Amino acid sequence: MKKGFTLAEMIVALGVFSVAITIALAGFVNILDMQKRADAIRTAYDSLDFVMEIMSREIRTGTEYCISSFQGPCSPSFFHFTPASNSGENTAAYQINNNRIEIAVVPKIQSIQASNWIAFTPPGVKINNLKFKVTGNSLNNSIQPMVTIIIQAEATVKQGANVQLNLQTTVTQREIDS
Amino acid sequence: MNKISKKTGFSLLEVMVALSLLVITISSTMSLIANSFNVVTEAKNKIIARYLAQEAIEYVRKVRDDQAYENEWLKNPLTIGADIGVDVYDNVVGDIKPCGFMNQCILTYDSLTGEYSHDNSFPNTIFTRKININEIQSNIEAIVTVTMLWQHKGTAKSFILTEHIFNYKIIP
Numbered sequence: 001m002k003k004g005f006t007l008a009e010m011i012v013a014l015g016v017f018s019v020a021i022t023i024a025l026a027g028f029v030n031i032l033d034m035q036k037r038a039d040a041i042r043t044a045y046d047s048l049d050f051v052m053e054i055m056s057r058e059i060r061t062g063t064e065y066c067i068s069s070f071q072g073p074c075s076p077s078f079f080h081f082t083p084a085s086n087s088g089e090n091t092a093a094y095q096i097n098n099n100r101i102e103i104a105v106v107p108k109i110q111s112i113q114a115s116n117w118i119a120f121t122p123p124g125v126k127i128n129n130l131k132f133k134v135t136g137n138s139l140n141n142s143i144q145p146m147v148t149i150i151i152q153a154e155a156t157v158k159q160g161a162n163v164q165l166n167l168q169t170t171v172t173q174r175e176i177d178s
Numbered sequence: 179m180n181k182i183s184k185k186t187g188f189s190l191l192e193v194m195v196a197l198s199l200l201v202i203t204i205s206s207t208m209s210l211i212a213n214s215f216n217v218v219t220e221a222k223n224k225i226i227a228r229y230l231a232q233e234a235i236e237y238v239r240k241v242r243d244d245q246a247y248e249n250e251w252l253k254n255p256l257t258i259g260a261d262i263g264v265d266v267y268d269n270v271v272g273d274i275k276p277c278g279f280m281n282q283c284i285l286t287y288d289s290l291t292g293e294y295s296h297d298n299s300f301p302n303t304i305f306t307r308k309i310n311i312n313e314i315q316s317n318i319e320a321i322v323t324v325t326m327l328w329q330h331k332g333t334a335k336s337f338i339l340t341e342h343i344f345n346y347k348i349i350p
Binding site for chain 1: 188193196197200201204205207208211212214215218221222225226229230232233236237239240243244246247248266267287289291292293294346
């Protein structure tokens with residue numbers, strides 16, 4: 001006759017259970033959210049690190065900063081040079097367009113067309129500023145060419161929550177510019 | 179007849195134990211994730227520090243090259259032994275001075291232009307950058323050591339980059 005649970009016991013048990021499950025769920029949702037955030041930030045950092053690494057290495061081993069008459073003068077956000085690859089027969093250039101860094105590689109005797117530009121950073125990373133500061137680049141001036149590269153970027157991780165990454169590095173031409 | 183309350187269902191103690199186990203599991207997972215979040219922020223500081231350290235090395239190389247054109251080696255402003263700072267923005271072509279003249283080698287940041295420098299009219303960053311040049315073979319070879327120092331959540335972090343530079347012009 002007195003087997004099983006009473007209604008009161010059942011309600012208490014359910015109450016305890018629902019409290020516990022609510023806490024647990026809130027915790028897990030939070031964990032998932034943070035994991036997503038961390039992942040998005042890491043992806044953004046990785047791609048920016050990659051772009052900065054490639055640009056600094058290519059410029060360092062390259063020559064003729066802002067020299068080519070086919071490309072016109074450099075501007076703070078447009079930089080061209082002769083990369084060491086392909087026996088120095090190409091011109092490579094970087095620019096910022098639509099909050100993304102773009103790269104173009106063309107034969108040396110050709111000026112860069114709009115169709116030559118390829119996006120270099122992923123769409124999730126917003127580049128607010130790309131700047132090149134070039135010194136000593138005129139040939140045979142007894143000053144070693146040097147370029148300072150600045151990137152100001154942000155990644156949208158969640159609506160309203162952005163992370164910033166501001167990088168700066170300087171490279172000098174490895175080839176001696178006597 | 180107290181049989182039911184004694185033999186079936188859970189006692190308060192059991193419920194408490196079960197709940198605390200749940201809480202421990204969740205909170206430890208949470209702290210693990212929070213920790214990985216911290217690591218990501220730390221990775222960001224390391225990326226910034228690495229490029230700023232490389233910048234200092236490159237600038238010293240540039241000055242080495244410029245001096246080599248003049249058949250010189252480790253001349254002023256390349257000071258041997260002392261902690262020096264490099265400002266690639268000073269006077270457009272940059273400058274090297276002892277830390278005492280370079281905002282104690284603390285880097286500042288201009289959020290408008292995105293430039294890191296030692297110009298103390300801008301707010302300080304968490305980073306300190308010190309350069310030390312040590313000649314290990316007279317007129318032939320020197321070691322350039324760049325030390326980046328910063329604080330992350332109250333802990334001191336550092337990153338050290340060294341490069342050997344050689345005198346390729348003067349044969350001793």
